[in-house]
Amino acid sequence: MKSSHLKPEPIRVVVTGAAGQIAYSLLYMVAKGDVFGPNQPVILHLLDIPPMMPVLEGVVMELADCAIPLLRGVVPTADVAVAFKDVSAAFLVGAMPRKEGMERKDLLSANVKIFKEQGSALDRYAKKDVKVLVVGNPANTNALICSKYAPSIPKENFTAMTRLDQNRAQAQISSRLGVPVGEVSNVIIWGNHSSTQFPDASHALVNINGKQIAVPDAIKDDNWLRSMFVEIVQKRGATVIAARKMSSALSAAKAATDHMRDWFAGTAPGAVVSMGVISDGSYGAPKDVVFSFPVTIKDGKWRIVEGLVIDDFAKEKLALTGAELEEEKREAVAITQA
Numbered sequence: 001m002k003s004s005h006l007k008p009e010p011i012r013v014v015v016t017g018a019a020g021q022i023a024y025s026l027l028y029m030v031a032k033g034d035v036f037g038p039n040q041p042v043i044l045h046l047l048d049i050p051p052m053m054p055v056l057e058g059v060v061m062e063l064a065d066c067a068i069p070l071l072r073g074v075v076p077t078a079d080v081a082v083a084f085k086d087v088s089a090a091f092l093v094g095a096m097p098r099k100e101g102m103e104r105k106d107l108l109s110a111n112v113k114i115f116k117e118q119g120s121a122l123d124r125y126a127k128k129d130v131k132v133l134v135v136g137n138p139a140n141t142n143a144l145i146c147s148k149y150a151p152s153i154p155k156e157n158f159t160a161m162t163r164l165d166q167n168r169a170q171a172q173i174s175s176r177l178g179v180p181v182g183e184v185s186n187v188i189i190w191g192n193h194s195s196t197q198f199p200d201a202s203h204a205l206v207n208i209n210g211k212q213i214a215v216p217d218a219i220k221d222d223n224w225l226r227s228m229f230v231e232i233v234q235k236r237g238a239t240v241i242a243a244r245k246m247s248s249a250l251s252a253a254k255a256a257t258d259h260m261r262d263w264f265a266g267t268a269p270g271a272v273v274s275m276g277v278i279s280d281g282s283y284g285a286p287k288d289v290v291f292s293f294p295v296t297i298k299d300g301k302w303r304i305v306e307g308l309v310i311d312d313f314a315k316e317k318l319a320l321t322g323a324e325l326e327e328e329k330r331e332a333v334a335i336t337q338a
């Protein structure tokens, strides 16, 4: 038999916060091949906290009942040593949610503790080329902390999710232009996954009647692109919560699969996606924070798209979101040193 006919060995993939609502959609998408492709079997490691183990058992039962051929094993656990053992990909979804009356600092402090522990566990137990996507908020700073505690894994392997913001921005433009969402590409999210993020359509493209044109030329309303559009995307999470009484979960899971699939498989020629990655200071962003940039991906490695023209309006927005990330980093580092 030719080797190409053989199924590859399963890869191990960890999802944290596995008993939560994002994971409920994400696990199915990963198990059925949306991320690693239709020929790559997976073993899912599911991490949650001890009180959630009975709920996690239910999730394990449901995964079994999905009867997915690519799913070769499920390892539910509350132990980071088991969860991170030999994993090639990590979706870090679990985080401490903001509770009523909780100060921003308390939230950061709880999460710094979680991501410090998980960074150390990745360092000890995961494959050295593990690709880590942090979804749990504050995602950018959590990713930074995680990487600091995993010195044996390259910093480039820690990323934060802004793909949901990108997908939301793409959907808004498609709806405004009345074109299918797949015709819109290269919308950029800059900075932090927070309300200071800058959704930027000035380099985005749209296919209309077989012709690719710049989104600003198609929309012909710069005022909308600089005001309403930015605000709708920045506040979309809150709008979903107001309607659903729970935060975005299906769309967050879909975005996580988009992010990880592109990272493993690469981006198509000409396609640009946004990821929170360790900053090298491009576009005047602060260095050594996890900042969302436009990237292209080849052979499992992302590269920041250089040379885009940034006008004064965009510069101001980038400075604002960069300053917030520096502040979060200062607070997080102070917590680790306390």
Ligand SMILES: NC(=O)c1ccc[n+]([C@@H]2O[C@H](COP(=O)([O-])OP(=O)(O)OC[C@H]3O[C@@H](n4cnc5c(N)ncnc54)[C@H](O)[C@@H]3O)[C@@H](O)[C@H]2O)c1
Pocket (backbone or CB within 6 Å): 016, 017, 018, 019, 020, 021, 022, 023, 047, 048, 049, 052, 093, 094, 095, 096, 097, 114, 134, 135, 136, 137, 138, 139, 161, 162, 163, 164, 165, 193, 247, 248, 249, 252
């Ligand atoms: N980056 C983004 O675009 C984006 C979008 C939506 C949600 N989020 C964030 O994703 C996170 C998860 O959202 P959700 O709706 O699934 O929340 P959820 O509360 O439904 O689930 C979170 C799960 O994480 C678990 N958890 C808590 N601490 C843990 C730890 N130390 N180790 C392992 N598991 C732990 C909880 O027990 C819970 O089961 C939140 O922080 C949310 O703010 C990010």
